Structures are given as C-alpha cells and as structure tokens.
Amino acid sequence: MKKSKANGFKRQFKDALSYLRESRNYILVIATIFLAGILLGFSFYSQLSFLDGILDGLIEKIRGLSTPGIILFIMQNNIKSAFYGLLFGAVLGIFPLMNSLSNGVVLGYVMNGVWVNSGIREFWRILPHGIFELPAIFISLSLGLKLGMFIFQKNKLSELSERARNSMIIFVCIVIPLLIVAAVIEGLLIAAYK
Numbered sequence: 001m002k003k004s005k006a007n008g009f010k011r012q013f014k015d016a017l018s019y020l021r022e023s024r025n026y027i028l029v030i031a032t033i034f035l036a037g038i039l040l041g042f043s044f045y046s047q048l049s050f051l052d053g054i055l056d057g058l059i060e061k062i063r064g065l066s067t068p069g070i071i072l073f074i075m076q077n078n079i080k081s082a083f084y085g086l087l088f089g090a091v092l093g094i095f096p097l098m099n100s101l102s103n104g105v106v107l108g109y110v111m112n113g114v115w116v117n118s119g120i121r122e123f124w125r126i127l128p129h130g131i132f133e134l135p136a137i138f139i140s141l142s143l144g145l146k147l148g149m150f151i152f153q154k155n156k157l158s159e160l161s162e163r164a165r166n167s168m169i170i171f172v173c174i175v176i177p178l179l180i181v182a183a184v185i186e187g188l189l190i191a192a193y194k
Contacts, residue, residue, distance in 0.1 A: 012165075012169055013169060013173060015166060016165075016166040016167075016169035016170050016173070017170075019163075019166035019167075019170070020139070020143075020166075020170050020174075023139075023142050023143060023146050026142035026143070026145050026146045027138050027139065027142040029142070029145065030096060030097075030100045030138050030141045030142045030145060031100075031138050033097060033100040033101050033104065034100045034101070034103060034104040034107075034134075034138070035104060036101065036104065037100065037101040037102065037103065037104020037105040037106075037107070037108060038104045038105070038107050038108035038111065039104075039108060040101075040104070040105050040108060041104060041105035041106060041107060041108020041109040041110075041111070041112065042108035042109070042111055042112045043108070045108075045109055045112040045113070045116075048105065048109050051105075051106060051109050054106075055106075055110070061073065062074075062190065067187055067188065067191040068187075070187040070190055070191060071183050071184055071186075071187030071188075072183075074182075074183040074186050074187055075179060075180055075183035075184075078133065078136075078137075078179045078182065078183060079176060079179050081099070081137075082136060082137055082140035082141075082171070082175055082179060083140070083171065084099075085099045085137070085140050085141040085144045086140045086141070086143050086144040086147065086167055086171055087144065088144065089141070089143065089144020089145050089146070089147045089148045090144070090147050090148055090150075090160070090164075091148060092148045092149075092151065093144060093145035093146070093147070093148030093149060094148070095144065096140075096141035096142070096144035096145045096148075097141075097145065099141055100137075100138075100141050103137070111123065128185045128186075128189065130182075131182075132178045132179070132181045132182035132185065133178070133179060133182035133186070135178060136174070136175045136176075136178035136179045136182065139170065139174065139175055139178075140171060140175050143163075143166075143167040143170060143171070144167075146163060146167075147160070147163050147164060147167055150163055
C-alpha cells in the first residue's frame with residue numbers, strides 16, 4: 001500500500017514537472033512584466049515617493065525582531081504572496097500580472113534609491129536571496145496566470161482541476177523550498193547589516 005502511494009506521488013510529481021516545463025512561456029511573460037516594472041520603478045523614482053511609506057512600514061515590522069524572527073516574517077510574507085499570486089490567478093490571470101508588475105516597480109524604486117545613495121556596488125546585497133526568491137515567485141505567478149487561462153479550454157472544469165493539482169504540487173515541492181532558502185539568506189543579510 002505504501003509503495004503504491006509512493007509510486008502514485010512520483011507519477012504526479014513527474015506530471016507536475018512536465019506541466020512546469022510546458023509553462024515556460026508563462027514564466028517568460030511574468031519575468032518580462034517584472035523586468036518592465038523594474039525599469040518603470042527605476043525611471044520614475046521621483047514620482048513613486050509614496051512607496052517610502054510602504055517600505056518604512058515593512059521595515060518597522062521587522063525592527064526589533066531576532067534573526068529567526070526576521071527569517072520567519074520574510075518566509076511567511078513571501079509564501080503568502082506567492083500563494084495568493086497562484087490562487088487568485090484563477091480569475092483570468094489578472095492578479096499575477098499586476099503582482100509581477102508592482103513587485104518589479106518596487107524593486108526598481110529600491111534599486112534607484114540604493115544607486116543614488118550608495119552606488120551600484122550595493123546592488124550585490126539584493127542578489128543572494130533573489131537567486132532563489134525570483135524563480136520561486138516567477139513560477140508561482142506564471143502558474144497562476146496559466147491557471148486563469150483554463151477559461152479558454154474546451155473542458156473548463158476538468159482543465160481547472162488538472163491545472164490546480166499540478167500547480168499545488170509544484171508550489172509545495174519547488175516554490176516553498178526556494179522561498180525558505182531565500183528567506184534564510186535575506187534574514188541573515190538583514191541581521192548582518194542592522
């Protein structure tokens with residue numbers, strides 16, 4: 001019985017990986033929109049000063065937290081954001097597109113601020129956790145976008161069910177582990193530069 005369940009999960013995981021490979025174009029769309037958001041945030045820095053309040057609010061939430069507390073906060077925040085991007089993608093994929101653009105704008109805004117205040121050499125602080133976080137977010141948002149495209153399929157309900165199952169397997173087995181690693185790296189970096 002246990003062997004049968006293990007084989008069943010292996011098959012499902014293999015199907016989910018195949019589904020992920022088939023989602024390359026969706027990942028490309030999400031990454032392109034994210035990069036466009038970075039360019040917008042970087043270019044229109046002076047018009048986006050309202051983001052300071054949002055960023056200050058986030059900084060205030062981690063102020064006084066221990067390193068494990070910071071890691072846990074980042075992990076919860078990122079997993080929740082990635083999950084919502086996936087889940088709310090069922091509504092024609094609109095939320096993942098908006099999420100990708102807005103996150104790109106915020107990153108572009110932060111990058112411009114860092115560049116103006118400290119120069120390009122400080123960008124390296126963003127890179128270590130981004131290596132794990134960005135692929136996880138791109139995967140999650142692209143799966144949300146693809147989930148929303150079920151509406152254009154012939155057998156809508158069965159397509160929605162199949163896409164949701166594959167997306168959840170990928171979310172649990174790939175996205176969450178990547179976000180955990182990213183949160184640990186980011187939390188350690190934040191603690192080191194407090």
